Amino acid sequence: xxLSVADELGYQPHASARSLARRRTxxxxxxxxxxxxxxxxxxLRGLQDRMAETEFDLLVFSARSLDEMAVQLDRAxxxxxxxxxxxxxxxxxxxxxxxxEKAAQPVxxxxxxxxxxxxxxxxxxxxxxxxxxxxxxxxxxxxxVLMANRESVPASDRLAGxxxxxxxxxxxxxxxxxxxxxxxxxxxxxxxxxxxxxKALLSRSDPPDAVFATSDAxxxxxxxxxxxxxxxxxxxxxxxxxxxxxxxxxxGLTTLRQPMNDIGGRAFxxxxxxxxxxxxxxxxxxFSPTLIQRQSTRALAEGTVGEGIAL
Amino acid sequence: xxLSVADELGYQPHASARSLARRRTxxxxxxxxxxxxxxxxxxLRGLQDRMAETEFDLLVFSARSLDEMAVQLDRAxxxxxxxxxxxxxxxxxxxxxxxxEKAAQPVxxxxxxxxxxxxxxxxxxxxxxxxxxxxxxxxxxxxxVLMANRESVPASDRLAGxxxxxxxxxxxxxxxxxxxxxxxxxxxxxxxxxxxxxKALLSRSDPPDAVFATSDAxxxxxxxxxxxxxxxxxxxxxxxxxxxxxxxxxxGLTTLRQPMNDIGGRAFxxxxxxxxxxxxxxxxxxFSPTLIQRQSTRALAEGTVGEGIAL
DNA sequence: CTGAAAGCGCTTACAG
DNA sequence: CTGAAAGCGCTTACAG
Numbered sequence: 001x002x003l004s005v006a007d008e009l010g011y012q013p014h015a016s017a018r019s020l021a022r023r024r025t026x027x028x029x030x031x032x033x034x035x036x037x038x039x040x041x042x043x044l045r046g047l048q049d050r051m052a053e054t055e056f057d058l059l060v061f062s063a064r065s066l067d068e069m070a071v072q073l074d075r076a077x078x079x080x081x082x083x084x085x086x087x088x089x090x091x092x093x094x095x096x097x098x099x100x101e102k103a104a105q106p107v108x109x110x111x112x113x114x115x116x117x118x119x120x121x122x123x124x125x126x127x128x129x130x131x132x133x134x135x136x137x138x139x140x141x142x143x144x145v146l147m148a149n150r151e152s153v154p155a156s157d158r159l160a161g162x163x164x165x166x167x168x169x170x171x172x173x174x175x176x177x178x179x180x181x182x183x184x185x186x187x188x189x190x191x192x193x194x195x196x197x198x199k200a201l202l203s204r205s206d207p208p209d210a211v212f213a214t215s216d217a218x219x220x221x222x223x224x225x226x227x228x229x230x231x232x233x234x235x236x237x238x239x240x241x242x243x244x245x246x247x248x249x250x251x252g253l254t255t256l257r258q259p260m261n262d263i264g265g266r267a268f269x270x271x272x273x274x275x276x277x278x279x280x281x282x283x284x285x286x287f288s289p290t291l292i293q294r295q296s297t298r299a300l301a302e303g304t305v306g307e308g309i310a311l
Numbered sequence: 312x313x314l315s316v317a318d319e320l321g322y323q324p325h326a327s328a329r330s331l332a333r334r335r336t337x338x339x340x341x342x343x344x345x346x347x348x349x350x351x352x353x354x355l356r357g358l359q360d361r362m363a364e365t366e367f368d369l370l371v372f373s374a375r376s377l378d379e380m381a382v383q384l385d386r387a388x389x390x391x392x393x394x395x396x397x398x399x400x401x402x403x404x405x406x407x408x409x410x411x412e413k414a415a416q417p418v419x420x421x422x423x424x425x426x427x428x429x430x431x432x433x434x435x436x437x438x439x440x441x442x443x444x445x446x447x448x449x450x451x452x453x454x455x456v457l458m459a460n461r462e463s464v465p466a467s468d469r470l471a472g473x474x475x476x477x478x479x480x481x482x483x484x485x486x487x488x489x490x491x492x493x494x495x496x497x498x499x500x501x502x503x504x505x506x507x508x509x510k511a512l513l514s515r516s517d518p519p520d521a522v523f524a525t526s527d528a529x530x531x532x533x534x535x536x537x538x539x540x541x542x543x544x545x546x547x548x549x550x551x552x553x554x555x556x557x558x559x560x561x562x563g564l565t566t567l568r569q570p571m572n573d574i575g576g577r578a579f580x581x582x583x584x585x586x587x588x589x590x591x592x593x594x595x596x597x598f599s600p601t602l603i604q605r606q607s608t609r610a611l612a613e614g615t616v617g618e619g620i621a622l
Numbered sequence: 623c624t625g626a627a628a629g630c631g632c633t634t635a636c637a638g
Numbered sequence: 639c640t641g642a643a644a645g646c647g648c649t650t651a652c653a654g
Binding site for chain 2: 645646647648
């Protein structure tokens with residue numbers, strides 16, 4: 001009776017009073033290095049989709065630098081606002097490591113790895129390997145890399161896998177053909193760096209015959225530089241990106257697709273398991289990227305056959 | 312003494328206990344129709360930048376439909392979790408209107424309008440007018456529109472402004488040349504619809520000589536369709552998008568730029584004013600879009616001169 | 623099963 | 639100025 005009246009009036013208990021009394025809260029925190037990025041947006045969407053089935057709310061802490069990351073993580077961790085924290089795309093070391101280790105609430109790393117902490121990530125090394133394999137099978141002899149900022153762990157892993165697999169095939173990767181993006185925006189995952197980097201590669205007397213970009217954003221910039229040259233993309237010059245942004249399909253870009261929605265959903269599930277105490281032992285979930293072949297490597301015979309643009 | 316020790320130990324008060332005792336909370340809610348969208352991500356970034364200077368935390372409620380929007384808004388409004396709510400891109404009518412009107416905490420509409428509620432928005436009608444003016448000055452005689460979902464208020468406003476200004480110039484906009492995107496993803500602001508829409512326009516016996524797309528995403532799809540045709544973009548066929556995504560510059564797309572970061576920042580400021588009781592009277596802040604001319608309308612002489620791609 | 627009391631971790635108004 | 643008490647709006651363990 002009382003309940004039904006309350007229900008009709010749309011009564012909702014005061015969240016603070018409730019969590020104080022219950023000594024628990026239905027809130028999850030996400031600590032993110034700047035939000036304006038397709039990858040985060042997609043992962044967050046997967047997360048929210050899964051969260052929608054629950055009573056949990058999402059608190060978002062975004063940081064523009066590593067220092068700010070520590071501050072935000074500290075806030076997320078120690079004020080009892082949330083029951084668990086998702087930490088995005090940041091190397092856990094030094095100050096951050098201390099914070100996480102002495103955390104009173106469960107932490108799950110998203111797009112990151114640390115031996116002692118649950119994590120969900122995408123196999124970036126594997127992505128690099130798939131790219132190298134695609135080039136090797138297609139007879140590429142002189143590949144180059146359009147690299148994001150060197151400090152970016154995902155980019156380094158992609159590069160490492162790429163290099164390792166090329167080596168297996170006896171294909172050299174000349175150091176001068178690894179062009180780092182100096183533009184710091186988005187950790188170097190931006191169009192501008194791809195454009196300038198490709199311009200630099202094309203102006204060489206010994207240009208590469210294929211380029212692996214560590215993101216689609218960089219690849220799109222590279223595509224533009226190629227358009228201004230006399231090269232025919234997918235014939236004289238091959239290009240692979242990373243991420244499979246919606247636009248990749250429309251510019252015919254071969255790329256590595258990551259299951260971003262699944263990453264977000266799985267991250268929430270794992271955090272829930274931790275919060276309810278179900279899980280035991282550290283769990284590392286690694287999703288594999290898939291190579292989607294499109295026009296930008298059309299002359300390369302092998303590799304997963306892509307979708308073209310039939311709509 | 313006590314304080315300094317607390318400080319050294321990194322003590323942080325329990326948020327729930329604190330807000331219960333103080334009867335106020337340092338949290339702001341953002342209610343958003345699905346987060347995976349460049350516009351929201353950018354606006355949120357502007358918001359977080361401004362929030363970073365304060366002690367406020369951000370609670371994000373995302374909804375995938377209007378029904379869910381009402382549920383989330385209800386949650387955001389009535390559990391005392393936040394001190395103010397930002398409602399994104401949704402027409403305030405019916406159930407939502409009731410909810411907002413009887414809200415106990417201040418509400419600011421972002422990218423939306425309602426006579427009785429504070430709002431921050433971009434002048435979409437103006438964007439349409441600028442596009443029409445650019446076409447008219449350039450001598451376009453037979454324009455078409457690649458429209459997002461008809462229900463989308465921003466898209467309708469863009470179309471309305473476009474139509475009105477064409478009329479002023481005595482240029483007819485044939486109804487059959489207004490192609491609505493039936494693909495519901497992102498309210499019709501997607502690449503796919505632009506691609507199919509442009510294909511349809513190009514297959515007509517009486518194709519248009521210029522196209523105004525209600526978003527860059529649609530324009531990018533249209534560009535791809537054009538690439539597959541014999542048309543030379545910016546010469547035989549002109550194209551204007553909307554948003555100025557980072558990629559617009561790289562594909563040489565003329566577009567309308569909205570100050571997304573400012574919108575987010577200003578929204579937070581206004582909400583703060585409301586929360587502290589400073590503001591009085593309903594405030595509607597309207598930002599104006601700017602036309603950025605690039606290659607896709609290069610043969611049209613007039614209009615704001617664009618940046619080209621010099622980097 | 624029902625209902626009144628104690629307590630969650632803070633802040634604040636007030637007595638000393 | 640200092641310190642102990644009351645109270646924020648709930649939940650829960652417990653007395654009846």
